[in-house]
Amino acid sequence: MKLKYIIITVLGLAMFTGCQDFLDVQPISEIGEGDFYTNAKEVETAMIGVYDALQEVPKREFTLTEMRSDNAKTRLSEGDWGDCEILNIGSTNSMVLAYWNANYITIYRANTVLNNLDVVSDNDLRSQFEGEAKFIRAMCHYNLVRLYKNIPYVDRTIYPNEASTIEQTPEATVYENIVADLNEAISLLPGKSGIANGRATSGAAQALLGKVYLATGDYSSAQAAFSKVIGTDYALEESFNDVFYTEQNDEIIFAVQYINDDADNSEDFSMEFTWAGVASGVNTPTDDIIADFDVADSIRFATSFLADSSEVGKFVSSSSDPEYGGNDWIVIRYADVLLMYVEAVAAGGTTTDGTAVGYFNEVRSRAGMPAVDAITQEDLLRERRLELAFENSRWFDLERFGVAAEVLTAFGNGEGGFSFQSTDLNLPIPQREMAASDVFVQNDY
Amino acid sequence: MYNNKYLFMASIRRDGSSSFGEDTKWGLFPAVSVGWRVSQEDFLIDNSVISDLKVRASFGQNGKNAAGAYDHLGLVSPTSAIIAGQSTTGFYPSQGANPLLAWQKSTEINFGFDLGLYKDRIFASFEVYSKQSEDLLLNMPTSIITGYESAIMNIGQVDNKGFEIELSSFNVVTDNFSWKSSATFTKNKTTLVDFGGADSTISTVESKRPFEFMAIEGENIVNYWGYEMEKDIDPQYLNNPYYPIGGVAQDAYIVDQNGDGVIDDRDKKVLGSPDPDFVWSLTNSFTYKNFDLSFTFQGSHGAEVVNMDRQYLENLFSSNMDYNSSFTDADMVEQKIFTDYLVQDASYIALRTFNLGYTLPGSFASKFGLENTRIYIAANNMFYWWSDEYTSYNPEGNFVNDDMTPLTVGYQKGSAPLAKTFIVGLSLNF
Numbered sequence: 119m120k121l122k123y124i125i126i127t128v129l130g131l132a133m134f135t136g137c138q139d140f141l142d143v144q145p146i147s148e149i150g151e152g153d154f155y156t157n158a159k160e161v162e163t164a165m166i167g168v169y170d171a172l173q174e175v176p177k178r179e180f181t182l183t184e185m186r187s188d189n190a191k192t193r194l195s196e197g198d199w200g201d202c203e204i205l206n207i208g209s210t211n212s213m214v215l216a217y218w219n220a221n222y223i224t225i226y227r228a229n230t231v232l233n234n235l236d237v238v239s240d241n242d243l244r245s246q247f248e249g250e251a252k253f254i255r256a257m258c259h260y261n262l263v264r265l266y267k268n269i270p271y272v273d274r275t276i277y278p279n280e281a282s283t284i285e286q287t288p289e290a291t292v293y294e295n296i297v298a299d300l301n302e303a304i305s306l307l308p309g310k311s312g313i314a315n316g317r318a319t320s321g322a323a324q325a326l327l328g329k330v331y332l333a334t335g336d337y338s339s340a341q342a343a344f345s346k347v348i349g350t351d352y353a354l355e356e357s358f359n360d361v362f363y364t365e366q367n368d369e370i371i372f373a374v375q376y377i378n379d380d381a382d383n384s385e386d387f388s389m390e391f392t393w394a395g396v397a398s399g400v401n402t403p404t405d406d407i408i409a410d411f412d413v414a415d416s417i418r419f420a421t422s423f424l425a426d427s428s429e430v431g432k433f434v435s436s437s438s439d440p441e442y443g444g445n446d447w448i449v450i451r452y453a454d455v456l457l458m459y460v461e462a463v464a465a466g467g468t469t470t471d472g473t474a475v476g477y478f479n480e481v482r483s484r485a486g487m488p489a490v491d492a493i494t495q496e497d498l499l500r501e502r503r504l505e506l507a508f509e510n511s512r513w514f515d516l517e518r519f520g521v522a523a524e525v526l527t528a529f530g531n532g533e534g535g536f537s538f539q540s541t542d543l544n545l546p547i548p549q550r551e552m553a554a555s556d557v558f559v560q561n562d563y
Numbered sequence: 564m565y566n567n568k569y570l571f572m573a574s575i576r577r578d579g580s581s582s583f584g585e586d587t588k589w590g591l592f593p594a595v596s597v598g599w600r601v602s603q604e605d606f607l608i609d610n611s612v613i614s615d616l617k618v619r620a621s622f623g624q625n626g627k628n629a630a631g632a633y634d635h636l637g638l639v640s641p642t643s644a645i646i647a648g649q650s651t652t653g654f655y656p657s658q659g660a661n662p663l664l665a666w667q668k669s670t671e672i673n674f675g676f677d678l679g680l681y682k683d684r685i686f687a688s689f690e691v692y693s694k695q696s697e698d699l700l701l702n703m704p705t706s707i708i709t710g711y712e713s714a715i716m717n718i719g720q721v722d723n724k725g726f727e728i729e730l731s732s733f734n735v736v737t738d739n740f741s742w743k744s745s746a747t748f749t750k751n752k753t754t755l756v757d758f759g760g761a762d763s764t765i766s767t768v769e770s771k772r773p774f775e776f777m778a779i780e781g782e783n784i785v786n787y788w789g790y791e792m793e794k795d796i797d798p799q800y801l802n803n804p805y806y807p808i809g810g811v812a813q814d815a816y817i818v819d820q821n822g823d824g825v826i827d828d829r830d831k832k833v834l835g836s837p838d839p840d841f842v843w844s845l846t847n848s849f850t851y852k853n854f855d856l857s858f859t860f861q862g863s864h865g866a867e868v869v870n871m872d873r874q875y876l877e878n879l880f881s882s883n884m885d886y887n888s889s890f891t892d893a894d895m896v897e898q899k900i901f902t903d904y905l906v907q908d909a910s911y912i913a914l915r916t917f918n919l920g921y922t923l924p925g926s927f928a929s930k931f932g933l934e935n936t937r938i939y940i941a942a943n944n945m946f947y948w949w950s951d952e953y954t955s956y957n958p959e960g961n962f963v964n965d966d967m968t969p970l971t972v973g974y975q976k977g978s979a980p981l982a983k984t985f986i987v988g989l990s991l992n993f
Contacts, residue, residue: 149638149639149640149654150633150636150637150638150639151636151637151638151639151656151660152636152637154639154654160654163652163653163654164639164653164654164655164656165653166642166643166644166646166651166652166653166654167642167644167653167654167655167656169644169645169646169653170642170643170644170653170655171655172644173644173645218707219707219712222707222708222710223707223710225708226656226708226709226710227655227656227710230656230710270708272708275659275709275710276706276708276709276710277659277660277661277662277663277709278659278661278703278705278709278711278714278716279661279663279716279717281705281706281708281709282705282706284706284708314646314647315646315647315648316645316646316647316648317646365648366647366648375644375645375646375647375648376645377645377648377650380650382642382643382650383643383644383645383650550704550712551706551707553704553764553765554704554705554706555706
C-alpha cells in the first residue's frame, strides 16, 4: 500500500476516535451547575435562592384573593386589575400568570436544593435544608392548588423536552403530597429559636399543616396540628398595630421578608395598596368591609384603614421610593391560628367549647372587643374578616365556609357591580401554560 | 470522475460541539453527489447545437451549531434574600440544564441539469430541491414548571421545496460591441411540518403592541394572526374626527368570523405571511468600445409585511380618535393594530444596481504610468416600484429588537427608509 493511503487512513481514524474531552467544557465566564452544589455552604446559598424566589409570590396575590372578594376593589377599574374586581378573569390576565409563575419558579428552586442535599455531610444542616425546601415546596403547591385547583404537582426537575407532556395532578393527590411534605418538614426543622428569623421552622410547618387540613375539611387533624402551635413559640402582640409595624414580632409564624429601597429585596404591594400605585389605587377597601366594622372595633379599624378609610392601612411603607417597600408579608400569624383552631373545633357548627371560646376572646380582647360565650359560623367568618382584613384570607374563608356564592352574588348585585356566576369561583390556567402544554385541561372559568 | 463522463463524490463528516449534551455532542453528516456529462457521450459529442449537457443529483446532510457555548449546561447566578431583616447572599439556577440538546440537522436532495447551446452562447441551469430541517434549535416558550419561561430546544421540522432557473446568453459578441443577459427565477415554499406536538404557537414582538405571529403546523412558519377589519366607526361617534389632521380612528368594526355575535379571540384568522410567491432578477451588460454598462432588476412578489408604522404615521393612538360615550357597539370593535389594517403587500421591483463606466484608452493611461483607468457612475435602487397598498418607506425593512425570532419575521416599525445611493468613481490601477 502506498504511503499516501496509509496516512489518509490514520488521519481518518484519528478524526473518528480523537479527543472528546476538550469538548466537555465548563463555563469560564459563568458559573456552571456542574461546578456548583459541591458543599454545604453552596447548598445553603441555593436555599437563600429559594427565599429569593418566594419574595415574588406575595406581590400579586391580593389581586386573585382580596380583590375578587367583597373586601377590595380598584378605583379606576382599569385593565387586568379591573377584571379581577368584577370576577371577569380571562386566561391571558397577567395576574393569573404572574402568581402561577412566581410559585412554580420557587418550587423549581426548592427541588434544586432537594436534588443536591447529598453533598451536605452535617446531618442537622442537611435536615434543616430538606425541611426548609419541603416546607416552601408545600406552601407554593398549596398556594396554587387552592386557586387553580387543577395543577401539576412538581417534585423533581422537569426538562424542557418533557414539559409539554406533564399532566395535571388530581387535586386530592396534590393535597396528600402537601401534607406529606409538611409532616416531613415538621420533623426535620428546628423550632423558632434554632434558626434565623424569616426561615422555615417546625412551628410554621405545623401551622400550615393545620391550615391545609382545615381547607380539606379534616377538622380533627387540623385541631391536632394547631394545638401543637398554640402556647409554644408564639403569642399575640399586645398592640394590634405592632403586628404589622414591628417586624419579626412574636405573633409572626411565617412571613416573607423585605427591606426598604432595595431593588432586589423590596416589595411593591405596599404601593399598590395606595393611590400612588401604577393603576392609582387597587386593593382599595370596599364600602362593604368598612361598614362591617362596629364602631367599637376602633383599634382594628385604625390599623386596617388610613385616616379617611379610602386606602388600606396595613402594610403602609416607610420607604423613600414607594415602589420599593420593605414591609414583610405575613403568611401566617398566631391570631389566624387561634381563629382556625376555633373553626376546627366548631367543625361547621356553633361551639361553646371552653378552650375554643377562650382563644376567640383572646383575639377579640386584644382588639378591645367584648367577650362572647358561643361562636356561630357567622361570628367566626366575620371575626376573621375584621381581624385579617387585607391579609389575603377572605376569598378562601368564603370558600371554606361554603358561602362564597351567596356572599358574592349579593355583593355583585350591589356595590360590586357584576352578576356572579358559579364558574367565577374558578380561575383559568394561564393561557401561556395551556399553549406550552399538550395535555393540560383548562378549567371551566 | 470516470472517463470524463461520470462524476461521483462522497464525504462523511463528524462534528462535535461543546454546546450540546454529553451524549449528543457528536453529529455524523454524510453527503453524496453524482453527475453525468451527457454531452461527452458518443451520441452527443459532435452535436452542433448542444455543446454541454450535464445531469446531476446530490444528497447531503449537515448540522447547525447552537448559538451559545454553554447552551446545554445549567448555570447559576448570584442573588439575595432577606433573612432576619438582613440582605443575605444566595445563588439561583439562572439557566436550566438540557442534557439532550443536540445538532439541528438538515437533509437536502437536489436534482438539476446544466445545458449549453451553440458553444455555450446560451446557458441554462435548472435545479429542484427539497430540504428538510429537523430538530430545529429554537428558543421556545416552555411551561414554567421547568423553572423557566423559555428554553433552547430541538423541536420541529421545516421543509423547503422549490426550484431555481438561471439563464444566460451572449446576445451579441463583436469586437466593438457586446451584450450579455442573465436572468434568475426562484420559487420556494417553506412549510412547518412539525412543531413538537403543538399545533400552533403565538409569538409577539412588543408587549405594548402585541400583534400576533402564529406558527401553524402544515402552514408557513410565520403567519400574521389577527382580526379582519370590516368597516370604520361612523365619525359621529368619534371624540374629534377632524383632529389631529390626517389622524385615523383607533378602532374599527371586526368581521365576526364564527358568527356568534361576540368579537373575541375566536374571530382571529391568518392575515398574511412574509414569504414571497417568487423572486426574480434580470441583468444586462453591454460594452461598446471603451464604455461599459450593466444594470440589474430584482423583483419579489406576494410577500406581506405587518406595517406598525401606520400606528404613528396616522396617529392611531390619539384619544381624539377614540369613540365617544354615545357609541354603543364597543363590543364589536377592536384596535386596528390587531387587524389586517396593518398587513400590506410588500411586493416590489427594483433597479437594484446600475453601473456605467468608461475605461481610458491604454495609450492615454500608459503616459501616466497607469495600467488601467476607469471612470464610472454607480447607483443602487435608482428606481423602485412598490405596491399601491404599501404605505411606509421600505418594503424590505425589518424591525429589530431582542424579542424578534425566526417566528416573527415581517414586522415593520420605524425601519430605515429605503436607501438610494449614487456613486461617481474613478479607479486607477498602477
